[in-house]
Amino acid sequence: MHFLSPILESYIANSSEDEPKLLQELTRETHLKVVQPRMITGHFQGRVLSMLSKIINPKYILEIGTYTGYSALCLAEGLQKDGELQTIEVNEELHEIQRRYFDRSGFGPKIKQHIGDALDIVPELDLTFDLVFIDAQKVNYDAYFEAVIQKTRPGSVILSDNVLWSGKVVEPLQKSDKATAVLLEYNQKLKEDPRVETVLLPIRDGLTLSRVL
Numbered sequence: 001m002h003f004l005s006p007i008l009e010s011y012i013a014n015s016s017e018d019e020p021k022l023l024q025e026l027t028r029e030t031h032l033k034v035v036q037p038r039m040i041t042g043h044f045q046g047r048v049l050s051m052l053s054k055i056i057n058p059k060y061i062l063e064i065g066t067y068t069g070y071s072a073l074c075l076a077e078g079l080q081k082d083g084e085l086q087t088i089e090v091n092e093e094l095h096e097i098q099r100r101y102f103d104r105s106g107f108g109p110k111i112k113q114h115i116g117d118a119l120d121i122v123p124e125l126d127l128t129f130d131l132v133f134i135d136a137q138k139v140n141y142d143a144y145f146e147a148v149i150q151k152t153r154p155g156s157v158i159l160s161d162n163v164l165w166s167g168k169v170v171e172p173l174q175k176s177d178k179a180t181a182v183l184l185e186y187n188q189k190l191k192e193d194p195r196v197e198t199v200l201l202p203i204r205d206g207l208t209l210s211r212v213l
């Protein structure tokens with residue numbers, strides 16, 4: 001869904017940093033070979049993630065929902081010299097394409113891939129993350145958030161993607177629409193949760209920034 005007119009969206013993207021060539025190639029290959037290519041982060045939001053990561057300059061990043069690795073590569077751009085990004089993906093078939101692009105990017109040695117359910121893997125990670133990106137199953141957002149906040153410190157930033165869910169969060173709720181119901185609760189919870197300070201940005205499908213207090 002476009003929240004802004006396509007012409008304004010193009011203007012915004014064209015007035016921002018260009019999409020790196022490697023990410024253009026990854027987008028093409030994802031569209032050719034992988035199902036549901038619309039899940040990929042894309043040019044404008046990717047540059048936003050890159051910029052946020054460069055401003056935060058994290059030592060440790062955690063991502064839930066690698067898909068073909070686009071957002072991981074954007075976030076890795078802001079890592080400290082000796083930093084590390086841990087990214088979790090339940091679909092093992094995506095492992096090869098992720099690794100190929102991670103290695104070509106030069107960030108390969110700094111990116112650790114995990115295959116499996118994030119809800120099993122996050123509790124096993126013995127790290128404190130400065131930046132977390134949640135971008136997997138919407139119905140599990142609250143569970144991901146509760147798992148990752150245990151692995152942060154005051155000042156860490158937790159990003160949650162797709163929180164506007166194509167605008168469904170402001171439409172009459174359909175009984176069968178579990179994802180929207182969960183996101184409505186999740187957005188309310190983040191606003192009220194005393195452990196974080198939150199702003200919801202109307203970037204692409206909605207991106208929430210929560211700063212851990």
Ligand SMILES: C[S@@+](CC[C@H](N)C(=O)[O-])C[C@H]1O[C@@H](n2cnc3c(N)ncnc32)[C@H](O)[C@@H]1O
Pocket residue numbers: 039040041042064065066067068069070071072088089090091116117118119135136137140
């Ligand atoms: C929206 S896509 C992620 C897009 C990616 N961040 C990007 O920008 O290119 C969501 C991904 O989360 C994965 N996923 C779903 N449930 C998961 C879980 N419980 N643990 C880990 N990954 C999961 C899906 O297989 C899918 O590849």
